[in-house]
Amino acid sequence: MATFTAEVFSNxxxxEGATDVHAIVSVKASGVDANAGFGAASAGGGAAEIIIFDSSGSMTGRNMESAKHAAAVAVDTIPDGTYFAIVQGSHVANRVFPYPNAPVKIVQMEPGARAEAKRAIARVTPSGGTAMSSWLLLADEIFATLPPGVRKHAILLTDGKNESEPAGNLSRAIRRVQGNFQVDARGVGDRWVVEEVREISTALLGTVGLIADPSQIASDFEQLIKASVARGIADAQLRVWIPQGAQLLFVRQVAPTLEDLTPRRIDVNPLTGGFPTGSWGNEEREYHVAVRVGSKPVGAEQLVARVQFTVDGQVHASGLVKAQWSGDANLTARISPEVAHYTGQAELAAVIQEGLAAKSAGDEATATVKLGRAVQLAQQTGNDEATSRLRRVVEIEDPDRGTVRLKRDTSKLDEMALDTASTKTTRVRK
Structure with missing residues (x-):
């Protein structure tokens, strides 16, 4: 039986005079059965997977063959009974399987469908440009034919820039499909734009990743499918209540990756907002909640926020964020290790992205300052993976002070690896 716990960390x-309260809320799910479903909406649900792969002309050669092989591996990995479809994307999107003339847009996996889907994938040939908005809109159209409660997930693979449609089309398509399904997005090689692909994955509650070599696509697809089908909870919300007159500054997921949930708010009532968190398996995630309240005199106490984890509208775990105004400097000077850690991780992601953007624009002075600060933050928060990736872009002279020099002739793939991994966080050292 699925169980959930919530724990709040804050000072x-x-x-006196302080108004902002910061808390880290840790939510843990255990006992989730991927096959049983969970809650009312999941009773007849199950899971659905759509594989979307780039078939534009730039994919000609090894990329195309590797993508087709990876799609076939994904088809082999999808369990029987799972709804699935295959989409190829160029300047238009087309359904590869079920075939365009089929009476349904998505089918449940079984041996015959698996074999036919792999035959359909093998016949795909590259051509055309890249317009990812059409890929997402077709996936949304397919998913819309499913009954309520189905867990909807897609994998999207591209190797190029979204250059075959007017500016703004992709962002509009993302807004249109947001909340309807999740997407894990991947780019292969060094010709795609991290910011474009990250926009898709961030808005659609997924991950973004670099596949440096086409031979790695298949294993990545296989892992993504396995992780997706293991999530037995179709959709969950983090709900935050704040008192009358208070201001919710932000709600962010801070582990295992950084995601700003603030723009996704759904009003539950005038004082409570629900923030979609996507599907869940047996896992732990952490959230940073910041609230601004009116200042109170020394000795006053206030309930600042009530945080609840809900599935299908039912509360399964909750925690309270409290504040007490004090004149004791020994108490007020304390910094919650959890809040400090994840504040540093959020800044680390920001300065990495800002530093790489400055470097790309030829502003070496800004790039050096930003990436130096990134090295310093990675050192302070124990993010060894970030430090390792930064070493491929800068020469580190003093990690504690953030003293670095930009490397000359760095690999674009190394810069893209640093960029795509910038939102991955490390947990607080216990």
């Missing part, structure tokens, strides 16, 4: 003591 509830505020000095």
């Amino acid at each position: 509830e003591f505020l000095p």
